[in-house]
Amino acid sequence: MNNTTTAMLVSATLEFLRTFPPFDRMEPDALQFLGEHLKLAFYPKGSLIVSPQTGVVRVFRILQRGKVVVRHAGDANVMEHSMLTLGPGEGFSIGSVAGQRPSTSFYMAISDVFCYELQAEDFFALMQMSSVLNIFCTQYLASLLSQSRQQLQIHFSQHIAEQQTMNSSLASIIKQEPIAVMPDTPTRQVVETMVSRKIGSMVVVDAEQQPVGIFTQSDVITRIVLPGVSLDSPIGTIMSPDPITLPIVANAYDAALAMALHGVRHLLAVDEGGRLMGVVSERDLFTLQRVGLRQVRQTIDAATNIDMLLMASQDVRQLSLNMLAQGIGAEQITQFISALNDTLTRRIIEINLDKHDLYGIEWAWLSFGSEGRDEQTFNTDQDNGIIYICTDIMDREQTQLVLIDFARDVNADLDKCGFPFCSGNIMASNPQLCLTLEEWEEKFDNWIRTPEPQALLNATIFFDFRPLYGKYNLADRLRLTLLRRTRSNPLFLRMMAGNALSVVPPLGMFRDFVTDSDPEHPGTIDLKKYGTRLFIDAARVFSLAHNVSATNTVQRIKQSAPSMNISVDEASAAADGFNFIQLMRLRHQHAEQTQGRAGDNLLRPDDLNEVDRRILKEALRQARKLQRRLKLDYQL
Template identity: 50%
Template structure:
């Protein structure tokens, strides 16, 4: 009978822990093992629970009741020293325990606090006993994200149960060994083989299995039947030599993007130059029914704004479908941006044709339409306005003003057409139809030079999106020349980067001291301004100093991380945090659209479930850590 109270306490402890990650995923026996070794600690309001002065971390703590504040000198929230707030069910100090070092923050009881406590030696033993516990401790935000994703997919089970993952490597999608032929094989034999095997394509290869051409069923009508080709002709006379190849480790969504960009129906899979498989549109989308290539084909074939308006609606519907099917945020924003690029390019082509400029030197070699902001970073969501500009080269004997006068009316019609297709005119007038952003290459250099030399906060606040420029149409070399000049100029101006960092650090993630979050009007958080922007700003600064040519936030972080020797695990935690906020933005806008309310980036944190609320708080903490690293590197 003496053991009954102890058993009751263990079961009560287990029931309490099961409400929180990672304990909700641990095996029963491992949870019992943990509960048997926990002690309960009490800390009065204001008492220090853990600090750097205490030396190597000696215990793992889980908050049972109360609130714990983390204080750190590097990053401060407003005028208070607290930079994070931990609530019931949250654990600390994982990093210190895993590294067997002291904590870097001071953890203090904000109010009376009770904590479950586990000795460091038992913590490390539990790491080896329980895979879910190990996964959570070593990949905390990634582990939480996976739980959230599973919940989302369960909510959309009716549409995602048959979903083929776009995150699958191509090696997992290849259905059969490739069927090939020699380039001299007669067309008749190729057609007979395709019919007998029920395949839609045949790849011509040389004697080393290197692909040199492809013939598809789509080619039969245009190149054989209508052309009344002699079927004894070699396949090399009708095959296409424009090939797109990806390695087996590339992802399905990369193949889908290639199909959308170029209007292809097949992508070759090659290893060391040799053909190992063929991925068709059917392979990717038979189950998904998302029609990515159909939308891109409709855009390419559009001859009026009405057709493009329908295509723009299809893009939004496709985004909704993919959102419901659990497609990852990084992939989804790339799909949206790629299709929006195609739509924009088609509008530019149509307006240049209407103005009689499509075949002119000015249209194809004299100017470049550039995307700015989120489109320039491939990070557009369902709610996006226009940010664009023009770089041009003055033909010999003309002035910049003369070229501008010629281009501005066309740019205005392009901006208006984009508006008609669901991309609202920029409220800040950052558009190519504004004379301020329709500039010669020399004028753009002068404009950037002015920003760099001044470097004051108001200027930088308005200029940051211009550093994300990406060429869309026309002479891409103009944008590349500007980027090369920009990187060399910034490299020599460290004071500008310091000002840019200070400007970025002024925008603190909304972690609260009284509650979990600092909310704005109508009790909402702005997921774009306060969530995404800290990551975007920091990645931009790191990338500019590193001279990297990437424009997307994730690629900028990874490229800069290698150059700055930032711990890969830390880098991936930042990226996971960024992607969760992007996912939350997309989900929010998807739900708003379903409810037929205006799309926005604002969310009431009280509307989130406990898991998403916890991940969002962790994501904001990662933003703070990224800002701390930014401040450390740019204090010169």
């Protein structure tokens, strides 16, 4: 083969690789090395490419054409629905090649397959050349997630293009020409100018227009009135010298950080020559977004009526969207939504306490479901209850009526603030969910002792409880009872595990994904039922079996892992998978709502870009690993 032909083949190979991660971000020299050392191999349909019996894997393969089915060595039979399929651009046996060990899976061609192959010694050389490949291979899912968040940030920034973010440059924040004076300007003139121009600060500059000081409204008291300084004094004698400056090309994040580090509320933007270009205040940073965290909390805390809280609930959604647009991860966003919704719920409770006499009653407001797990998305209804103590001298029925009357008003106000009534009546105003500690313990005990289908369903909702207001120790006592009784009942845990395995990841043998056949939603996957639920249900069983009191899914996985001999990397990969599907839900719900539709969880995989398709597939594989662990632990 002559040099021209070889160069053409390498060029074609590189063109193919550049369309798939991580090769699309690989360093040019490393990518060239890879293209020059790959060999194209053919495997006819039905060929077994790699298996545990083939010994140490010495070839890294990248699928160029066709499909390869992967079956874990522990799977029962080759037709099991839980197998997964690899498509063009996907590499395989990374772990086996890197670890120089046999594969733990079978890789079979289910159509005629062409693979690019790289020998192990070249693979290791490439790993040393390319930090991109190194990170990708050692932190596979985390690396893909980083790429996805970057694309997500670009996507959502288009939806809020009219709204500046903390990535905005200082040049875009500054709205007016700076007003400045020389050091010898009388202080009286400076103060009068500040009042007439309605500005909160005055910059003092030298002859070259370089800032040498700043004088603010707060300085009037501390530097003029209290010391008794004459207003005829030059401003240079009372100004704050050496003001904090930043280049005009810096962004709002830089400004916020500088203000925090130096404890100031104003800083100055300067050009390359150090000349004053404008003033940036703390207020400017807060008004970049229509609403900021501080304002939301202040609005909620100061609210005296439901109309004010309704505005705050809308602000929570807007601020959450801004976080999504800025590339913040799903775990942080859902916890952020839950935290602010918690604050809003507590304020609604406080407002209603002024109208109801609960004096002498020890009680707590409980949240269940997604709010109980700190995992609320943009669409959430109410799931709540009340736990209380009824002493011997109290009338149990009358006490419950008082609490239910109170809960009815709270539920109604929550509905007004954007948290719809629960269609299943899982609300504190339901007498069956406004119970004493002993009644809750008895209810849980009945479900555990008689794990019938309805009891298992109830457990998936109510066992994820968390106190939001009142006597938190009541919820703590209920948690201890729950963990003690579940650990001592292996049959219940086995039934819970079986329930968790009743839904399998939608990964196909011949297609990447198994989508809904419902004619109303063709080609879609319900990311809640067939995505996040898989992780939530498995994590719940792990936590109950291993005495983990956390209700959050990620925390349950990570805190249960040591007791289950699951490595930190494995636990992190499962958490990343769960968080990515949560991110897809948030993105999809927002897209639906911007089109005037009620947000749902029905995603079309065909609408995803290549990176997100790859990550979704890997995320669902992580769910399958958790389910495989349940099968192993409970012999299902």
